[in-house]
Amino acid sequence: MIAGPRQHLRLSASTSRGTLRAAVILLLLCLSAPPGQAAEPKSLELLEQAFSQQKDSRKRARIALEILDLHLLSIRSFVATGTMMEENNSILPPYTAALARLSAANSEAAHTGTSKNIEVGLRRHSRELEQIQISVSSDERPLIEAVMKQVLQLREAVLYSVMHPPSKK
Numbered sequence: 001m002i003a004g005p006r007q008h009l010r011l012s013a014s015t016s017r018g019t020l021r022a023a024v025i026l027l028l029l030c031l032s033a034p035p036g037q038a039a040e041p042k043s044l045e046l047l048e049q050a051f052s053q054q055k056d057s058r059k060r061a062r063i064a065l066e067i068l069d070l071h072l073l074s075i076r077s078f079v080a081t082g083t084m085m086e087e088n089n090s091i092l093p094p095y096t097a098a099l100a101r102l103s104a105a106n107s108e109a110a111h112t113g114t115s116k117n118i119e120v121g122l123r124r125h126s127r128e129l130e131q132i133q134i135s136v137s138s139d140e141r142p143l144i145e146a147v148m149k150q151v152l153q154l155r156e157a158v159l160y161s162v163m164h165p166p167s168k169k
Contacts (some may be wrong), residue, residue: 112162133148
């Protein structure tokens with residue numbers, strides 16, 4: 001039996017309503033996040049406390065990278081305010097201190113997977129610092145360049161540790 005034009009219209013109307021219902025349900029499921037994933041970002045104080053209490057060197061390295069992320073976020077928000085960045089500003093020293101902490105945590109962990117995660121994070125930081133460097137005035141660029149140099153040096157050291165891991169005896 002061949003369906004006539006009216007039956008075809010009824011089928012397409014019912015399938016489009018079904019498709020619309022499925023799309024709405026899918027949208028609602030996507031918008032309602034699971035309870036564990038909707039957590040607020042950790043504060044700097046909580047992360048520093050967790051870093052000092054953590055005994056596992058790999059977890060310490062991951063926390064150190066999160067701390068570095070928060071400091072980069074504060075640099076980004078400082079630059080967005082339009083305030084001139086000067087050598088005596090207190091915005092860049094915490095970032096460089098967190099960078100040194102990350103370097104120490106990476107050395108302590110001495111794990112290829114951890115080093116690779118840190119390298120990816122440092123690559124992301126170097127790209128974001130380049131964007132910040134573009135957005136600041138020419139007087140502020142040397143300050144960002146000095147920080148970028150430190151990030152790139154640490155990234156190179158981490159890459160070297162990934163490429164040439166310490167030999168196990």
